[in-house]
Amino acid sequence: MRHLIPYVRHGAWGRVVAPAIAVSFSIDSREGGKVAEQQRADVAIVGGGVLGLAHAWHAARAGKRVVLFERDAQARGASARNYGLLWPIGQPAGFLLQMALRSRELWIDLLNQCKAPMPASGSLHVCYREDEEAVGKEFCSLGPAQGYTCEWLDAQHTLEKCNALRQKNLRGAVYSPLEITVDPKVVLSELPKLLKERYRTEIRYSSPVRRVEPPVVETSSEAWRVDSAIVCAGTDFETLFPGEFKTSGLLRCKQQMMRTAPQPDNWRLGPALAAGLSMRFSGSFQICPSLDGLKKRIASEMPRYEKWGIHALVSQGPRGELTIGDSHEYGQNADFYDKVEIDDLILDYLDSYTSFHDRTITQRWQGVYAYHPEKPFFLATPMKGVLVITGVGGAGMTLSLGLAERICKRFFE
Structure with missing residues (x-):
């Protein structure tokens, strides 16, 4: 304690x-x-x-x-407004990672008591650029000693985990089996x-x-x-x-998120998906010295994504719908107007590495959470x-x- x-x-x-x-x-x-x-x-x-x-x-x-x-x-x-992801892979090494892993154990117990679905789909951080691959491989080398359960998958094995990924320029992915998707x-x-x-x-x-x-x-x-x-x-x-x-120093963080229609024919995404943009936010990848190069490249090539704190993560709910996001706007009083530009940037980036059966957006919303820097x-x-x-x-x-x-x-x- x-x-x-x-x-x-x-x-x-x-x-x-x-x-x-x-x-x-x-x-x-x-x-x-x-x-x-x-x-x-x-x-x-x-x-x-x-x-x-x-x-x-x-x-x-x-x-x-x-x-x-x-x-x-x-x-x-x-x-009520999040992905529903239990995401140990996103926590920094140390007591927060251990807390996340313990929380996962407790969620499994609790969800079993509630008889609620909890597919342990895991996660993929997919890599399409050389610097993303360098960070991913470095993390898989350093991570297990820090308490992470992860492995590097080459492009072929990555596609076997998720057939929604675009094959062109795919270098591989960091795979973790521990992430769970629940319905908020x-x-x-x-x-x-x-x-x-x-x-x-x-x-x-x-x-x-x-x-x-x-x-x-x-x-x-x-x-x-x-x-x-x-x-x-x-x-x-x-x-x-x-x-x-x-x-207190607390701030509010506003996020924009979206949801698709349920995918047809009971199609399942498999692991929750993240990519290079997410690596720069994740506390876990901070153990990688090579991450600095990735951050600099994204800041230079993708300034609008940097401005709005965007990454493109996707998970699938129990009814087959895909939850997509998100952006990060910090301040004491977040703007209550959503920005079309932000949604477009998220969808454009997601389209660069995924292909889904039905991309129709049926819901858009914003969430606001409390955050300490x-x-x-x-x-x-x-x-x-x-x-x-x-x-x-x-x-x-x-x-x-x-x-x-x-x-x-x-x-x-």
Whole structure:
């Protein structure tokens, strides 16, 4: 747990075992006088996205009485708007890679409990240029000693893994068997059901929380008495503890993404696909000295891709649809208008190395996630008994269960 301690400023909480219950007593509400009926739980989770659900699961498994609050009818933030990829291959070597691998183990257990599909399709980082090949081979040489499961495939074996790739100029690929594709919609619907039915967790949708001051957590319609609270509010920096966020260094990152129609005849993509553009973003490939040359070439030859932080990654959902993206625009307030130029650049690059049966785009959207330019996540305790966790960047699906396990073990022991 030494990796978590630098981000934490206060203490821990005790252990109580029982289902969440309702008891009657009165408290003072900051607005509107008395609240006559109050609920009781050990832990309140604020935020029904993947990170909040992960903390709720671990807290419930530790025997805690848990209540989870989600401001919308269902989570609508970054957890609902991503590839659905569990992506250990993208994490830097060290404790984040180990956290991602542990998270993967936990996801397999959890998805089995939910009876949710989870094809372990793996991933390919395909290489069409000499510098991409150099980075790929170097990574496959250095990576296993750093904890990565990977191998270099020549062009023929790469095509055997995925017949959607263009053969011309293909040099090979970095293959990893560990990546898993899940459906975010299934996760956000089935995991709450599991929490309610198996772990007796209370879940309150359409319940924006306006006050967190243990022993009180208060929404606009009810109040709960709790021992502690974990706030996983994503990019909402303004509602709860705005002073913490103001000095946190957190940014928002906007992404543009797209989805095709389901591919015909039950055609399957196989591994999730990435290419040279993705290598420059990935924390894993930073171990390769040859990566600098690749970055310089892309910055020189592809300035518009550099400007918008574009790479072209594609995964396939359970119904056969392809999810495509993405771009990266950073700032406190991301532009809410999508840019046609960005979508065109993504599709043009994707077309340079793939050929699909049906490229019809049926959905376009943007996602926004919290990101810290220097830390892998943001963790703070603004008052005793309250933990704020956000800023896992684009790795929420990949890290959430492993990160929540570490946090809950530390604070619920």
